[in-house]
Amino acid sequence: MPSPTAFITGITGQDGSYLTELLLNRGYVVHGLVRRASLFNRSRIEHLRLDPAIGGKKLFLHYGDLNDTTSLRRLFRTLQPTEVYHLAGQSHVGLSFEIPEATCQEIANATLGLLEILRDQEQPVRFYHASSSEIFGAPLSAPQNEDSALRPASPYGCAKAFATNLCRVYREAYGLFVCNGIAYNHESPRRGENFVTRKISLAAARISRGQQTELSLGNLDAQRDWGYAPEYVEAMWRMLQQPSADDYVLATGESHTIGDFLAAAFGTVGLEWQKYVRFESRFVRPTEPVRLVGDAAKARAKLDWAPTTKMAALARLMVAADLAEPAS
Numbered sequence: 001m002p003s004p005t006a007f008i009t010g011i012t013g014q015d016g017s018y019l020t021e022l023l024l025n026r027g028y029v030v031h032g033l034v035r036r037a038s039l040f041n042r043s044r045i046e047h048l049r050l051d052p053a054i055g056g057k058k059l060f061l062h063y064g065d066l067n068d069t070t071s072l073r074r075l076f077r078t079l080q081p082t083e084v085y086h087l088a089g090q091s092h093v094g095l096s097f098e099i100p101e102a103t104c105q106e107i108a109n110a111t112l113g114l115l116e117i118l119r120d121q122e123q124p125v126r127f128y129h130a131s132s133s134e135i136f137g138a139p140l141s142a143p144q145n146e147d148s149a150l151r152p153a154s155p156y157g158c159a160k161a162f163a164t165n166l167c168r169v170y171r172e173a174y175g176l177f178v179c180n181g182i183a184y185n186h187e188s189p190r191r192g193e194n195f196v197t198r199k200i201s202l203a204a205a206r207i208s209r210g211q212q213t214e215l216s217l218g219n220l221d222a223q224r225d226w227g228y229a230p231e232y233v234e235a236m237w238r239m240l241q242q243p244s245a246d247d248y249v250l251a252t253g254e255s256h257t258i259g260d261f262l263a264a265a266f267g268t269v270g271l272e273w274q275k276y277v278r279f280e281s282r283f284v285r286p287t288e289p290v291r292l293v294g295d296a297a298k299a300r301a302k303l304d305w306a307p308t309t310k311m312a313a314l315a316r317l318m319v320a321a322d323l324a325e326p327a328s
Protein backbone atom coordinates (compact mmCIF):
# COMPACT_ATOMS: atom_id res chain seq x y z
CA MET A 1 0.00 0.00 0.00
CA PRO A 2 1.38 3.48 -0.87
CA SER A 3 2.24 5.77 2.06
CA PRO A 4 -0.42 8.33 2.92
CA THR A 5 0.54 11.82 1.78
CA ALA A 6 0.17 14.85 4.00
CA PHE A 7 0.54 18.49 3.04
CA ILE A 8 1.25 20.96 5.85
CA THR A 9 1.01 24.71 5.63
CA GLY A 10 3.02 26.26 8.49
CA ILE A 11 5.47 23.34 8.61
CA THR A 12 8.25 25.60 9.91
CA GLY A 13 6.18 26.74 12.91
CA GLN A 14 5.90 25.24 16.37
CA ASP A 15 2.95 22.96 15.62
CA GLY A 16 4.08 22.15 12.07
CA SER A 17 7.38 20.80 13.33
CA TYR A 18 5.82 18.47 15.93
CA LEU A 19 3.15 17.36 13.49
CA THR A 20 5.80 16.52 10.89
CA GLU A 21 7.60 14.30 13.39
CA LEU A 22 4.33 12.56 14.28
CA LEU A 23 3.34 11.94 10.66
CA LEU A 24 6.78 10.67 9.65
CA ASN A 25 6.70 8.27 12.59
CA ARG A 26 3.34 6.99 11.33
CA GLY A 27 4.61 6.25 7.84
CA TYR A 28 3.46 9.36 5.97
CA VAL A 29 5.21 11.16 3.17
CA VAL A 30 5.12 14.78 4.28
CA HIS A 31 5.12 17.83 2.04
CA GLY A 32 5.43 21.27 3.59
CA LEU A 33 4.85 24.79 2.34
CA VAL A 34 7.74 27.15 3.08
CA ARG A 35 8.07 30.80 2.23
CA ARG A 36 11.09 32.71 1.17
CA ALA A 37 12.76 34.79 3.88
CA SER A 38 15.96 36.79 3.90
CA LEU A 39 17.32 34.46 6.57
CA PHE A 40 16.74 30.72 6.49
CA ASN A 41 13.79 30.00 8.77
CA ARG A 42 13.76 26.21 9.03
CA SER A 43 15.37 25.76 12.44
CA ARG A 44 12.49 23.73 13.92
CA ILE A 45 12.61 21.11 11.15
CA GLU A 46 16.30 21.23 10.29
CA HIS A 47 17.00 17.97 12.18
CA LEU A 48 14.48 16.22 9.92
CA ARG A 49 15.49 17.90 6.69
CA LEU A 50 19.16 17.00 7.22
CA ASP A 51 18.47 13.39 8.17
CA PRO A 52 19.53 11.43 5.05
CA ALA A 53 16.77 8.89 5.62
CA ILE A 54 14.13 11.63 5.69
CA GLY A 55 15.00 14.81 3.77
CA GLY A 56 14.17 14.38 0.07
CA LYS A 57 12.89 10.85 0.74
CA LYS A 58 9.92 11.24 3.06
CA LEU A 59 9.94 14.96 3.68
CA PHE A 60 9.72 17.52 0.88
CA LEU A 61 9.56 21.31 1.13
CA HIS A 62 7.93 23.53 -1.48
CA TYR A 63 8.20 27.27 -1.85
CA GLY A 64 4.91 29.10 -1.80
CA ASP A 65 2.85 31.52 0.18
CA LEU A 66 -0.65 31.56 1.58
CA ASN A 67 -1.32 34.64 -0.51
CA ASP A 68 -0.33 32.88 -3.75
CA THR A 69 -3.35 30.71 -4.55
CA THR A 70 -2.05 29.80 -8.00
CA SER A 71 1.02 28.06 -6.60
CA LEU A 72 -1.06 26.40 -3.88
CA ARG A 73 -3.45 25.03 -6.49
CA ARG A 74 -0.50 23.71 -8.50
CA LEU A 75 0.88 22.00 -5.40
CA PHE A 76 -2.45 20.29 -4.71
CA ARG A 77 -2.50 19.07 -8.31
CA THR A 78 0.99 17.63 -8.29
CA LEU A 79 1.10 16.28 -4.73
CA GLN A 80 -2.46 14.91 -4.51
CA PRO A 81 -2.40 14.94 -0.71
CA THR A 82 -4.75 12.70 1.22
CA GLU A 83 -4.56 14.89 4.34
CA VAL A 84 -4.01 18.65 4.56
CA TYR A 85 -3.10 20.36 7.81
CA HIS A 86 -3.62 24.09 7.44
CA LEU A 87 -1.55 25.67 10.22
CA ALA A 88 0.04 28.68 8.52
CA GLY A 89 -0.74 32.28 9.28
CA GLN A 90 0.19 35.31 11.35
CA SER A 91 -0.27 33.78 14.80
CA HIS A 92 0.47 36.66 17.19
CA VAL A 93 -2.71 38.12 18.66
CA GLY A 94 -1.07 41.32 19.97
CA LEU A 95 0.53 42.03 16.59
CA SER A 96 -2.82 41.58 14.87
CA PHE A 97 -3.81 44.99 16.27
CA GLU A 98 -0.81 46.50 14.46
CA ILE A 99 -1.12 44.59 11.18
CA PRO A 100 -4.85 43.77 10.96
CA GLU A 101 -5.11 43.70 7.17
CA ALA A 102 -2.21 41.31 6.70
CA THR A 103 -3.54 39.15 9.55
CA CYS A 104 -7.01 38.93 8.03
CA GLN A 105 -5.64 38.33 4.57
CA GLU A 106 -3.46 35.44 5.73
CA ILE A 107 -5.90 33.86 8.15
CA ALA A 108 -9.33 34.52 6.69
CA ASN A 109 -8.96 35.01 2.93
CA ALA A 110 -6.18 32.46 2.52
CA THR A 111 -8.30 29.81 4.25
CA LEU A 112 -11.11 30.61 1.83
CA GLY A 113 -8.66 30.18 -1.05
CA LEU A 114 -7.61 26.76 0.26
CA LEU A 115 -11.21 25.66 0.73
CA GLU A 116 -11.95 26.63 -2.87
CA ILE A 117 -8.99 24.53 -4.02
CA LEU A 118 -10.23 21.67 -1.86
CA ARG A 119 -13.62 21.83 -3.54
CA ASP A 120 -12.00 21.16 -6.90
CA GLN A 121 -10.04 18.08 -5.87
CA GLU A 122 -11.03 14.83 -7.51
CA GLN A 123 -9.49 12.59 -4.85
CA PRO A 124 -10.94 12.68 -1.32
CA VAL A 125 -8.90 15.01 0.90
CA ARG A 126 -9.20 15.45 4.65
CA PHE A 127 -8.57 19.00 5.83
CA TYR A 128 -7.60 20.27 9.29
CA HIS A 129 -8.04 23.96 10.06
CA ALA A 130 -6.11 25.46 12.98
CA SER A 131 -8.87 27.39 14.67
CA SER A 132 -8.34 29.07 18.01
CA SER A 133 -9.92 29.79 21.38
CA GLU A 134 -9.57 33.45 20.34
CA ILE A 135 -12.84 33.02 18.42
CA PHE A 136 -14.59 33.06 21.81
CA GLY A 137 -12.85 36.28 22.92
CA ALA A 138 -15.31 37.59 25.46
CA PRO A 139 -17.35 34.47 26.16
CA LEU A 140 -20.72 34.54 27.90
CA SER A 141 -19.85 31.49 29.97
CA ALA A 142 -16.90 29.32 30.90
CA PRO A 143 -15.65 26.76 30.05
CA GLN A 144 -16.31 27.04 26.33
CA ASN A 145 -17.18 24.16 24.03
CA GLU A 146 -17.82 23.65 20.31
CA ASP A 147 -21.27 25.29 20.59
CA SER A 148 -20.17 28.43 22.43
CA ALA A 149 -20.92 31.73 20.71
CA LEU A 150 -18.20 33.33 18.60
CA ARG A 151 -17.36 36.70 20.22
CA PRO A 152 -13.80 37.53 19.13
CA ALA A 153 -11.90 40.35 20.82
CA SER A 154 -9.02 40.96 18.37
CA PRO A 155 -8.46 41.21 14.61
CA TYR A 156 -6.79 37.81 14.89
CA GLY A 157 -9.86 36.39 16.64
CA CYS A 158 -12.17 37.90 14.00
CA ALA A 159 -10.12 36.36 11.20
CA LYS A 160 -10.10 32.94 12.88
CA ALA A 161 -13.87 33.20 13.50
CA PHE A 162 -14.42 33.94 9.80
CA ALA A 163 -12.23 31.01 8.74
CA THR A 164 -13.84 28.68 11.29
CA ASN A 165 -17.32 29.52 10.04
CA LEU A 166 -16.23 29.09 6.43
CA CYS A 167 -14.91 25.63 7.25
CA ARG A 168 -18.28 24.77 8.78
CA VAL A 169 -20.13 26.09 5.73
CA TYR A 170 -17.93 24.23 3.26
CA ARG A 171 -18.37 21.01 5.24
CA GLU A 172 -22.15 21.39 5.20
CA ALA A 173 -22.59 22.83 1.72
CA TYR A 174 -20.19 20.61 -0.24
CA GLY A 175 -19.80 17.58 2.03
CA LEU A 176 -16.07 18.19 2.36
CA PHE A 177 -14.09 16.51 5.12
CA VAL A 178 -13.10 19.68 6.99
CA CYS A 179 -12.35 19.81 10.73
CA ASN A 180 -11.83 22.81 12.99
CA GLY A 181 -9.45 22.17 15.86
CA ILE A 182 -10.46 24.94 18.28
CA ALA A 183 -7.19 24.95 20.15
CA TYR A 184 -6.42 26.79 23.36
CA ASN A 185 -2.86 27.94 23.98
CA HIS A 186 -0.27 25.21 23.58
CA GLU A 187 3.38 25.82 24.21
CA SER A 188 6.75 24.07 24.07
CA PRO A 189 10.47 24.76 23.89
CA ARG A 190 9.82 25.47 20.18
CA ARG A 191 7.39 28.29 20.95
CA GLY A 192 8.21 31.62 19.27
CA GLU A 193 10.21 33.91 21.56
CA ASN A 194 7.61 36.71 21.55
CA PHE A 195 4.84 34.61 23.11
CA VAL A 196 4.54 35.08 26.83
CA THR A 197 5.44 31.57 28.04
CA ARG A 198 8.64 31.35 25.99
CA LYS A 199 9.57 34.91 26.87
CA ILE A 200 9.31 33.87 30.52
CA SER A 201 11.12 30.52 30.23
CA LEU A 202 13.99 32.12 28.30
CA ALA A 203 14.23 34.95 30.82
CA ALA A 204 14.25 32.56 33.79
CA ALA A 205 17.08 30.55 32.19
CA ARG A 206 19.09 33.62 31.18
CA ILE A 207 18.65 35.48 34.47
CA SER A 208 19.75 32.38 36.39
CA ARG A 209 22.91 32.31 34.25
CA GLY A 210 23.59 36.01 34.71
CA GLN A 211 22.91 36.79 31.04
CA GLN A 212 19.82 38.97 31.58
CA THR A 213 18.83 41.25 34.44
CA GLU A 214 15.11 41.88 34.00
CA LEU A 215 12.02 40.88 32.05
CA SER A 216 9.51 43.38 30.61
CA LEU A 217 5.92 42.20 30.38
CA GLY A 218 2.42 43.61 29.95
CA ASN A 219 -0.76 42.36 31.63
CA LEU A 220 0.15 39.83 34.35
CA ASP A 221 -3.45 39.19 35.36
CA ALA A 222 -4.46 37.70 32.02
CA GLN A 223 -5.43 34.05 32.25
CA ARG A 224 -4.87 31.27 29.80
CA ASP A 225 -5.54 27.55 29.40
CA TRP A 226 -2.02 26.33 28.58
CA GLY A 227 -1.20 22.85 27.25
CA TYR A 228 1.79 21.13 25.66
CA ALA A 229 2.05 21.38 21.86
CA PRO A 230 3.14 17.77 21.04
CA GLU A 231 -0.04 16.53 22.71
CA TYR A 232 -2.16 18.89 20.61
CA VAL A 233 -0.78 17.71 17.26
CA GLU A 234 -1.79 14.18 18.23
CA ALA A 235 -5.39 15.42 18.45
CA MET A 236 -5.10 17.10 15.03
CA TRP A 237 -4.11 13.77 13.48
CA ARG A 238 -6.85 11.87 15.32
CA MET A 239 -9.49 14.29 13.99
CA LEU A 240 -8.60 13.38 10.42
CA GLN A 241 -8.81 9.62 11.16
CA GLN A 242 -12.47 9.81 12.24
CA PRO A 243 -15.28 8.43 10.04
CA SER A 244 -16.73 11.94 9.65
CA ALA A 245 -15.51 15.51 9.95
CA ASP A 246 -16.36 17.64 12.97
CA ASP A 247 -15.11 20.46 15.22
CA TYR A 248 -13.29 19.82 18.49
CA VAL A 249 -12.15 22.01 21.37
CA LEU A 250 -8.60 21.15 22.44
CA ALA A 251 -7.82 22.37 25.95
CA THR A 252 -6.66 21.32 29.40
CA GLY A 253 -9.70 22.81 31.18
CA GLU A 254 -7.40 24.65 33.61
CA SER A 255 -6.86 28.39 33.68
CA HIS A 256 -3.84 30.17 35.16
CA THR A 257 -2.57 33.73 35.29
CA ILE A 258 0.68 34.96 33.79
CA GLY A 259 1.79 35.40 37.41
CA ASP A 260 1.20 31.66 38.02
CA PHE A 261 3.36 30.79 35.03
CA LEU A 262 6.06 33.20 36.20
CA ALA A 263 6.09 31.57 39.64
CA ALA A 264 6.39 28.07 38.15
CA ALA A 265 9.11 29.05 35.66
CA PHE A 266 11.27 31.14 38.00
CA GLY A 267 10.72 28.60 40.79
CA THR A 268 12.46 26.03 38.57
CA VAL A 269 15.69 28.00 38.89
CA GLY A 270 15.12 29.04 42.51
CA LEU A 271 14.37 32.71 41.77
CA GLU A 272 11.56 35.03 42.91
CA TRP A 273 10.06 36.47 39.74
CA GLN A 274 8.84 39.64 41.50
CA LYS A 275 12.45 40.81 41.75
CA TYR A 276 13.00 40.75 37.99
CA VAL A 277 9.74 41.54 36.20
CA ARG A 278 8.87 45.09 35.26
CA PHE A 279 5.74 46.40 33.59
CA GLU A 280 5.93 47.77 30.07
CA SER A 281 2.76 49.32 28.67
CA ARG A 282 3.62 48.53 25.03
CA PHE A 283 2.88 44.86 25.74
CA VAL A 284 -0.66 45.63 26.87
CA ARG A 285 -3.29 44.98 24.19
CA PRO A 286 -6.22 47.27 23.38
CA THR A 287 -8.61 44.46 24.32
CA GLU A 288 -8.04 41.09 25.94
CA PRO A 289 -10.11 37.93 25.90
CA VAL A 290 -11.50 36.99 29.30
CA ARG A 291 -12.29 33.66 30.96
CA LEU A 292 -10.82 31.62 28.14
CA VAL A 293 -10.85 28.04 29.36
CA GLY A 294 -11.86 25.08 27.27
CA ASP A 295 -14.10 22.06 27.75
CA ALA A 296 -12.51 19.26 25.73
CA ALA A 297 -15.12 16.63 26.67
CA LYS A 298 -15.98 15.95 23.03
CA ALA A 299 -12.34 15.34 22.08
CA ARG A 300 -12.00 13.07 25.11
CA ALA A 301 -15.10 11.07 24.17
CA LYS A 302 -14.67 10.85 20.39
CA LEU A 303 -10.91 11.10 19.88
CA ASP A 304 -9.89 9.45 23.16
CA TRP A 305 -7.65 12.48 23.63
CA ALA A 306 -6.73 14.05 26.94
CA PRO A 307 -3.81 16.38 27.58
CA THR A 308 -1.60 15.28 30.44
CA THR A 309 0.99 18.07 30.70
CA LYS A 310 -0.43 20.92 32.76
CA MET A 311 0.84 24.44 33.39
CA ALA A 312 3.46 23.85 36.12
CA ALA A 313 5.04 20.85 34.39
CA LEU A 314 4.97 22.76 31.11
CA ALA A 315 6.80 25.73 32.66
CA ARG A 316 9.41 23.42 34.15
CA LEU A 317 10.10 21.58 30.91
CA MET A 318 10.36 24.84 28.95
CA VAL A 319 12.85 26.33 31.41
CA ALA A 320 14.84 23.07 31.46
CA ALA A 321 15.06 23.16 27.65
CA ASP A 322 16.21 26.79 27.65
CA LEU A 323 18.82 26.00 30.31
CA ALA A 324 20.13 23.17 28.14
CA GLU A 325 20.74 25.52 25.19
CA PRO A 326 24.32 26.73 24.86
CA ALA A 327 24.75 30.21 26.39
CA SER A 328 24.59 32.91 23.69
Ligand code: NAP
Pocket (backbone or CB within 6 Å): 009, 010, 011, 012, 013, 014, 015, 016, 033, 034, 035, 037, 041, 064, 065, 066, 067, 086, 087, 088, 089, 090, 091, 092, 106, 130, 131, 132, 133, 182, 183, 184, 185, 186, 187, 192
Ligand atom coordinates in the same frame (compact mmCIF):
# COMPACT_ATOMS: atom_id res chain seq x y z
P1 NAP B 1 3.76 29.66 14.48
O1 NAP B 1 4.84 28.97 15.25
O2 NAP B 1 3.72 31.14 14.50
O3 NAP B 1 3.87 29.15 12.96
C1 NAP B 1 3.16 29.79 11.94
C2 NAP B 1 3.55 29.16 10.62
O4 NAP B 1 2.83 29.82 9.58
C3 NAP B 1 5.04 29.30 10.27
O5 NAP B 1 5.45 28.13 9.62
C4 NAP B 1 5.03 30.47 9.30
O6 NAP B 1 6.13 30.47 8.42
C5 NAP B 1 3.75 30.17 8.55
N1 NAP B 1 3.23 31.32 7.80
C6 NAP B 1 2.81 32.50 8.29
N2 NAP B 1 2.40 33.29 7.29
C7 NAP B 1 2.54 32.59 6.14
C8 NAP B 1 2.30 32.86 4.79
N3 NAP B 1 1.81 34.03 4.36
N4 NAP B 1 2.57 31.91 3.86
C9 NAP B 1 3.07 30.71 4.25
N5 NAP B 1 3.34 30.39 5.54
C10 NAP B 1 3.08 31.33 6.47
O7 NAP B 1 2.33 29.14 14.94
P2 NAP B 1 1.93 27.82 15.75
O8 NAP B 1 1.97 28.14 17.21
O9 NAP B 1 2.66 26.66 15.21
O10 NAP B 1 0.39 27.71 15.39
C11 NAP B 1 -0.04 27.05 14.20
C12 NAP B 1 -1.43 27.54 13.83
O11 NAP B 1 -2.33 27.27 14.90
C13 NAP B 1 -1.53 29.04 13.57
O12 NAP B 1 -2.48 29.24 12.55
C14 NAP B 1 -2.07 29.62 14.87
O13 NAP B 1 -2.77 30.81 14.64
C15 NAP B 1 -2.97 28.47 15.31
N6 NAP B 1 -3.16 28.34 16.75
C16 NAP B 1 -2.07 28.22 17.57
C17 NAP B 1 -2.26 28.04 18.93
C18 NAP B 1 -1.09 27.92 19.87
O14 NAP B 1 -1.30 28.09 21.07
N7 NAP B 1 0.11 27.62 19.38
C19 NAP B 1 -3.56 27.97 19.45
C20 NAP B 1 -4.64 28.09 18.59
C21 NAP B 1 -4.44 28.25 17.23
P3 NAP B 1 7.53 31.18 8.82
O15 NAP B 1 8.28 30.15 9.63
O16 NAP B 1 8.11 31.45 7.49
O17 NAP B 1 7.20 32.41 9.62
Ligand code: GDD
Pocket (backbone or CB within 6 Å): 091, 092, 093, 094, 131, 132, 133, 134, 183, 184, 185, 186, 194, 195, 196, 197, 199, 216, 217, 218, 219, 220, 222, 223, 224, 258, 283, 284, 285, 288
Ligand atom coordinates in the same frame (compact mmCIF):
# COMPACT_ATOMS: atom_id res chain seq x y z
N1 GDD C 1 3.15 37.95 23.91
C1 GDD C 1 3.12 38.58 25.09
N2 GDD C 1 4.21 39.34 25.47
N3 GDD C 1 2.03 38.44 25.87
C2 GDD C 1 2.04 39.05 27.08
C3 GDD C 1 3.13 39.83 27.53
C4 GDD C 1 4.26 39.97 26.68
O1 GDD C 1 5.23 40.63 27.00
N4 GDD C 1 2.83 40.28 28.77
C5 GDD C 1 1.61 39.83 29.08
N5 GDD C 1 1.13 39.09 28.06
C6 GDD C 1 -0.20 38.45 28.01
C7 GDD C 1 -1.01 38.84 26.77
O2 GDD C 1 -1.61 40.11 26.97
C8 GDD C 1 -2.01 37.70 26.75
O3 GDD C 1 -3.08 37.97 27.61
C9 GDD C 1 -1.25 36.50 27.32
O4 GDD C 1 -0.05 37.05 27.90
C10 GDD C 1 -0.88 35.43 26.32
O5 GDD C 1 -0.26 36.06 25.21
P1 GDD C 1 0.50 35.20 24.08
O6 GDD C 1 1.50 34.29 24.70
O7 GDD C 1 0.99 36.17 23.07
O8 GDD C 1 -0.64 34.25 23.51
P2 GDD C 1 -2.14 34.54 23.06
O9 GDD C 1 -3.05 33.87 24.05
O10 GDD C 1 -2.38 35.96 22.80
O11 GDD C 1 -2.23 33.78 21.66
C11 GDD C 1 -1.78 32.42 21.50
O12 GDD C 1 -2.81 31.52 21.81
C12 GDD C 1 -3.96 31.60 20.96
C13 GDD C 1 -4.96 30.53 21.43
O13 GDD C 1 -5.68 31.00 22.52
C14 GDD C 1 -1.31 32.27 20.05
O14 GDD C 1 -0.68 31.01 19.91
C15 GDD C 1 -2.47 32.33 19.07
O15 GDD C 1 -2.01 32.01 17.76
C16 GDD C 1 -3.52 31.32 19.53
O16 GDD C 1 -4.64 31.35 18.68
